[in-house]
Amino acid sequence: MRVLFVSWAWPTHFYPMVPLAWALRAAGHEVRVAAPPGIEAQVTAAGLPFVQVGRDLDAVARFRAYIPGRASGSPGRGPRAVSLFADLADAMADDLVAFARAWQPDLVVHEPTAYAGPLAAAAVGARAVRMPWGADLMHRQATLEAERRELTPLLARFGLDAVDTLGALTVDLCPAAMQVPEESRPGALDRRPMRYLPYNGAGRVPVPLPPAERRRPRVCVTWGTTVGRLDASLFLAGEVVAALDALDVGIVVAVAAQQRPLLGDLPERAKVIESVPLHCVLPHCDLVVAHGGAGTILTGLAHGLPQLVVPQLIDHTFNAERFAATGAGISLPRAGADAAGIREAVLRLLEEPSYRKAAEEVRAENDRRPAPAQVARQLAEFAGGGGPC
Template sequence: MRLLFTTWAWPSHLYALVAQAWACRAAGHEVLVASQPALAAEIGRCGLPAAVTGHDVDAVAMVRRYVIGAPRAEAGGRGGPRAAEMFLAHAESMTEALVELAAEFRPDVVVYEPTALAGPLAAAVQGVPAVRHLYGTDLMARAKQVLPGLLAPLAARYGLDGVDPFGALTLDPTPPSLRPPAAPPAVPVRYVPFNGGGRPVTLPEPGVPRLCVTWGHTMAKLSAERFLLPEVVRALHPLGVELVAAVSAAQVPLLGQLPEGVRVVVDAPLHSLLDTCDGVVAHGGAGTVLTALHHGLPLLLVPQLPDHAGHAGAVAGAGAGQLLPVADAAPRRLREECLRLLEDGAPRAAARRLREEMRRQPPPAARVGALVSAAGRPVRPSDN
């Protein structure tokens, strides 16, 4: 069987597909990962065959325009149609080339992350099923009334009456407690952390509680002012806990002078750092949230983007952490919330319950058969 995986050029969206793509390859199926030019090298670093489709879209500029332009206190609000318009811009940049690639590659199924809307379009043109692979809480469910209309003009170019942006099947790596009630039905799959191909770092056992502070990749790209990690670390230092700042090489110049004793780890996969941590303080990105919960760690989340607010809200709703609005993230409040995270056993217990929910879900290898069935092919023993 041939599977065409696709995402627009955002590394964290790619990383969410890697475990399932490799599971399909390990089962003997042919896999190709298609994205815009900016992601081609990263796909290769994941060890997967890459195909370039379309042209790059300046997603950072688009996000900056609709978020940074708002007052800082409002940055955690809903982005609604503006975010959908950004996803449409990526679809418009990729669809023609993806349709051509699908005609050449002849996939049996197209697997796409939920915001890569060129995926279901190309699948519909090719006449094969499209399978959504979520990377976090299904926030696209709240746009279900908007997306078909946005895609209609693109679909019409190919003689299609319409395209279902939610595909024929959804694979969901989130624990059931984080799934919105209004989300479409989904097939659960175990979350396997993949945060990039950097060298893992093993930290020594700490003598005091240890918090990992990380701010993903997006916020530093938008604005140095929005990269809150340095000020969060400085605010938490008086607590007397060990602080691990997980950053990328590009973020190191933004750190400034950090307090003595802060451990800075550069370009290490996040999942390799968390075994000896007691909690995570972060921005609310889906990959960070699921990786922390994979380790059973409670989170303090300070979201600044609509999707980050959505993921953080799901965590808080499940009792596994706290959402702190950015307008309230003064040093004293940050310290109070972190102390609560470390001293109150309820968030840790909730995070561990979510970890057990995740562990009970079938691994990606066990979901290869679902993809084979979606394509209408007979399932082999190696696909289960």
């Protein structure tokens, strides 16, 4: 079987697909990852064959307009980000369809904002499989209507009247408690659960690792990679570390090397770890303080860790609210995230065992889900049988 993975150049949308791509290759299937040039380094570092399609667009500038409280110009029709995702698809489509016609994939696996994926699948008669990176925030009626409007000119270029951006099947990594509520989704989808297996990028693990036995709890502070790219003023990791310095806790700061200057001056006892995959850091920690990105929250839950989340972006706010509802952590609004508020929340999370218990329950739920190898077998049956597996 030939499987074509499609993403645009946003690493946090690509990373959740890596374990499934590995599983398919290990099972003997041919795998390619098609994406714009801006993500080539991340794809090849993951050990996957890269196919360059299209050109990069300045998505960061467009995303900045969606930060709450900022002027965003004309809102356009429907959810504003759909217009950006349609432009990204337009920049990829010609090369992607040409490659798909030459390579003839059986399946096209795409993340939900990579509209060029289902377009290419339709153009060559392959089956499209969606793979959201967290909660399925794109499965909403207003989004689907905006997609149809925005994609019509692009589809016409390839002689297509319509494309189902929801695909034939959705691989679902999100714990049920954090998923978009069923009543908020427009119709049922063929969803196949898969265990969230953390892949937070390639990186060198420091030696020696922090010791497993500790006399005091250790807190990991991390602010992902997206927030700092969009607005340095929203990168609060340095402020969080300064607040924690008054507590009797160990402090580990996980940060991308290029964002190290955003931390500012830190207490000497704070240990900064640069560009180390988060899943290699968290086994040595007791608590996470972060920004609410799906990858960070799910990686923390995969290790059974309670978390304090201080979101600023719209999707991070949704993630934080759903996460807090699981009982595994606390969502603190920016207005309440002063030094005293951060310290109070961290102490509650460390001292009240219910938070750790809830996090362990979500971890157990994740562990019961089918592993990527099992889902790879399901996809092979799905592609070969022409119907549900």
